[in-house]
Amino acid sequence: MMYDPQLVAPMREETVQLGAKELRTVAEVDQALANQSGTTLVFVNSVCGCAAGMARPALRLALKHAVTPQAVYSVFAGQDTDATARARSYFGEYQPSSPSMALLRDGEVVYIMHRHMIEGRSPEEIARDLTAEFEKHCAAQVED
Amino acid sequence: MSGHVFHPGHEPLHGITVVVECVDRRTMVGRFHHTDQRGVHLLDVAMHRPDDGDGPREAFLERTQKFGVKAEHPHVLVPEHEVVSVTPLREALQQ
Numbered sequence: 205m206m207y208d209p210q211l212v213a214p215m216r217e218e219t220v221q222l223g224a225k226e227l228r229t230v231a232e233v234d235q236a237l238a239n240q241s242g243t244t245l246v247f248v249n250s251v252c253g254c255a256a257g258m259a260r261p262a263l264r265l266a267l268k269h270a271v272t273p274q275a276v277y278s279v280f281a282g283q284d285t286d287a288t289a290r291a292r293s294y295f296g297e298y299q300p301s302s303p304s305m306a307l308l309r310d311g312e313v314v315y316i317m318h319r320h321m322i323e324g325r326s327p328e329e330i331a332r333d334l335t336a337e338f339e340k341h342c343a344a345q346v347e348d
Numbered sequence: 349m350s351g352h353v354f355h356p357g358h359e360p361l362h363g364i365t366v367v368v369e370c371v372d373r374r375t376m377v378g379r380f381h382h383t384d385q386r387g388v389h390l391l392d393v394a395m396h397r398p399d400d401g402d403g404p405r406e407a408f409l410e411r412t413q414k415f416g417v418k419a420e421h422p423h424v425l426v427p428e429h430e431v432v433s434v435t436p437l438r439e440a441l442q443q
Contacts, residue, residue: 253363297415298415299417299418301416319416320417323365
């Protein structure tokens with residue numbers, strides 16, 4: 205179901221303001237994710253309540269942490285469908301869900317936070333899980 | 349925030365990924381939508397049937413936790429009398 209672009213605009217804006225670069229086309233996704241090196245977080249945004257109340261606030265908190273991925277991108281499920289499908293093609297055998305977040309290192313998925321790991325939790329709880337993964341997988345890049 | 353209603357006007361589990369255990373030993377994982385007089389309505393459902401060679405239920409849940417819900421059925425209605433339990437997936441894995 206495609207939502208009114210005007211309805212979705214603030215959700216996009218919120219994601220950009222917290223530090224993610226939006227990828228809206230297949231070409232943009234490929235440019236960002238093909239042959240990547242270093243650490244990258246891909247946020248699969250959505251219109252649902254757990255994106256607004258949990259996932260985006262959690263991402264905002266997590267990105268204030270001392271250790272973060274080198275690049276942060278977002279795609280919008282249910283809106284930019286081709287770009288989202290393309291981004292998911294980089295996630296290997298992981299099943300699609302939205303909202304969700306994938307952490308990649310040198311092009312390989314090292315962690316996925318599925319929707320079921322977001323639902324019903326506070327942003328602080330989710331951010332705590334995310335920052336633990338950032339420290340586990342992204343710390344080396346900070347030391348370089 | 350467990351049980352938090354993030355979709356006002358709906359049941360507390362609306363939108364939550366749940367594990368439904370059935371009397372015939374099937375296990376389903378999907379997004380809870382609502383209940384009515386016919387039973388529990390689930391969306392985007394993965395199904396485990398131990399009698400069809402699907403392997404241990406625990407392995408199915410662990411695989412689903414790690415790789416996500418392999419949604420093979422867009423909508424499943426589980427009659428109320430067939431439901432043994434409905435548990436959020438995240439909590440089912442902690443048990």
